Amino acid sequence: MSREHGKGMSLIVKTVTRLTVGLILLYGIYIVLHGHLSPGGGFAGGVIIALSFIHLMLAYGKEIALKKLSKPILSLFESIGAITFLSIALLGFSGGYFFLNFISKGKPFKLFSAGIIPFCNIAICLKVGAGLFAIFVVLVLLKFDAENKE
Amino acid sequence: MTPTSHIIPLFVAVSLAGAFLISLTAKKLKWLPDIMGSLTTLILLVLSIVAVYMTNKQGTFVYNAGNWKLPSGISLVLDPLTSFMLVTINLIAFLTAVYSVNYMERFTSKWKFYTLFLLMLAGMNGVVITGDMFNLFVFLEIAAVASYALVAFGTEKHELEAAFKYAVMGTVGSLFILIGIVFLYSYTSTLNMADMAQILLQKPKANLTLIVSVLFLMGFGLKAAMVPFHAWLPDAHPSAPAPISAMLSGVLIKSLGIYTLCRIFYNVLGINSSLSSILMFLGTLSMIIGGLLAIGQWDFKRLLAYSSISQVGYIILGIGLGTPLGIAAALFHLFNHSVFKSLLFLNSGALEYATGTRDLREMGGLTQKMPVTGTTNFIASMSIAGIPPLNGFWSKLLIIIAAVQANRYGYALCAVLISILTLAMYIKVLKFAFLGRLKEKWNKVKEIPRFMSLAMVILAFICIIGGILLIPNISNIFLKPASDILMGGKNYASIILEGIQ
Structure with a gap:
């Protein structure tokens, strides 16, 4: 067994995680992109995306998960999500109102419809996903710090 | 709606943009947070003085976010009381931001301080400027959550303890407010404050308004630190860094507690x-x-x-x-x-x-x-x-x-x-x-x-x-119109609803 497999949970958990984590991530992306058509949206999808990384961290240990998505990148994603959301709202001024849905709405129930709402969902997803995972990472790191001191 | 009323959403947008830009760039540009903090608050101060000028000239402004008409959309309201509060908040915020340039040298990661500071400011400006009940709750929580983090900023033992106490009590207060809003929503089927006031006026007197008044008195009273609900304040305010203590004692308890209390009791529920x-x-x-x-x-x-x-x-x-x-x-x-x-x-x-x-x-x-x-x-x-x-x-x-x-x-x-x-x-x-x-x-x-x-x-x-x-001339611009809004009581609703149609 390689060093990498020395950490985290048992082989069964790791194998199941390896098979499912991609699907969870994909499902999260699906929820985000169909947020304006079906139940869900940026927040729910962002949580699911964050959960897929948390899943990885639980099964394989924090090093592997943080290699995929490190702390600086997380904070970058979070800020970009917030800035994007605000920019979309401010772009509404181009049509005369704050938060105006200034893109053509398209046909209902088509993927490319509803104007700015899918973009808002993506921005929210970045913010929520990165934020939730960052909170989890910070809690884990704090715990490790406390253990190291003892 | 006039072109000048476009400044109304800027009170929230500018402070949020400042906060997020700082968090995005601060690791590369160490000098940025100081300048951004002072500059953002200065812009807001200038905007709020413009707002006083506007309300003095033309009375109340109503802004429909996203061009959604009342009462379904979220409306932002700028009336003399709002502009009075905005000047107070942004004046203190600007001066504390200037003060923080030197003071916060004692702490690490200054940019986190400025990000949270501007988020708190966005929350306070939002509470003051919104005309929507649930929107008010959201902004109130933004300001409150940012202030919980700011109280704990020193991360020493007593600071964390104070922040925890403040967070628990503040959340209980927010819960009372939320329950009050839920009751009002179920009774009136609207969240817009002006619309709500009008519907409450038409419906017969109900015990529900009594319950809601008590809930709001507890919730907003806790935010304002009135005496039976004051226990968090003597721990939380001294523990924060000095500029934040100044913000908390200077404007946070007023915008989250007193302003909301006056606005809801006088203009929405009606005082008795x-x-x-x-x-x-x-x-x-x-x-x-x-x-x-x-x-x-x-x-x-x-x-x-x-x-x-x-x-x-x-x-x-x-x-x-x-x-x-x-x-x-x-x-x-x-x-x-x-x-x-x-x-x-x-x-x-x-x-x-x-x-x-x-x-x-x-x-x-x-x-x-x-x-x-x-x-x-x-x-x-x-x-x-x-x-x-x-x-x-x-x-x-x-x-x-x-x-x-x-x-x-x-x-x-x-x-x-x-x-x-x-x-x-x-x-x-x-x-x-x-x-x-x-x-x-x-x-x-x-x-x-x-x-x-x-x-x-x-x-x-x-x-x-x-x-x-x-002095009468100055008071007629700044102070008297603000108190007239509260004295007008439920006229608030008709002013806003007439402004729309």
Whole structure:
């Protein structure tokens, strides 16, 4: 067994995680992109995306998960999500109102419809996903710090 | 809708943009947070002065976010009371941001401070400017959550403890507010405040408004630190870094607590005599208990925190009186208290910056070494104690006159007595910290850096000239329209709904 497999949970958990984590991530992306058509949206999808990384961290240990998505990148994603959301709202001024849905709405129930709402969902997803995972990472790191001191 | 009303959403958008830009770029550009913090708050201050000009010219503005018509969309409302609060909030925010440039050198990761600071500011501006009940709750939570994190900013043991206590109690308060909003929504089927007021007016009197009033009194009373709900404040305010203490005591408890309380009770639910009796009683209780607890404190910031409770009591008393003079006096005292209490907290920060302690018994004679801090502290102390001709004197005098005019002699007497008590506690501060003999260990103490002094001197100057707000010409622009909005009561609804159609 390689060093990498020395950490985290048992082989069964790791194998199941390896098979499912991609699907969870994909499902999260699906929820985000169909947020304006079906139940869900940026927040729910962002949580699911964050959960897929948390899943990885639980099964394989924090090093592997943080290699995929490190702390600086997380904070970058979070800020970009917030800035994007605000920019979309401010772009509404181009049509005369704050938060105006200034893109053509398209046909209902088509993927490319509803104007700015899918973009808002993506921005929210970045913010929520990165934020939730960052909170989890910070809690884990704090715990490790406390253990190291003892 | 006029083109000028486009500045209304900017009060939230500019502060949020400042916060997120700082968090995005601060790791690369170390110099950015200081400039962004001061610049953003300066822009907001200028915008709020423009807002006063606008409301003075044309009355109330209503802005429909995303062009969704009332009552379904979220509306932002700019009326004289809002612009009055905006000037108060952004003035204090700008000066504390200037002060923080030097003060926050003592802490690591300054950019986190500025991000949270601007988020809190966005929340407060949002609470003041929104015309939607649930939107108000969301902004209230933004400001509250940012302030929980800011109280814990030093991450020492007692700071974390205070922040935890504050977070738990603040969340309970928010829960009461949320339950109140849920009840109102279920009863009126709308969340827009103007629409809600109109529907409540048409429906027969129900016990529900009584329950909701009590829930709001507990929730917003907790945010405003009225006496039965004040326990979090003496821990939370001293634990935060000094600029944040100044923001919390200066404007947070007012925008989240007092402003919301007035707005909802006067303009949405409609005030009645029993409610105003409760407000007057709780205000006087806060006044007395806060004052009595403050005078025994030796920790400078803790003394200031208890004194905040006492001064909030004056404001609540004035609001509860419900007479035009009472409300105008309360709003005037609100403005004055934000100025001198934030100045006093900045003074305490300056003392801590220079000497490293907050214990009054260890200080002494520091005016010799720190003339700017000593002088500004003297002005602020005299102002809060109500010595003429400083601004605190006029507002307290008006509150007392209003109480006498309303035949509430007992409350007026309490206000006079507590004013004397306030004088005693601030003379104690002056005697132990600034006057007397300089202790030997403070021989090497230096005056504080330039930006900190600048902020304090400007605030002290406002304390001195604050009385001019009462001159009829100026009062008619700033103070009187704001109190007229509250006195107008449920006219608020018709003004806003007519503005739309």
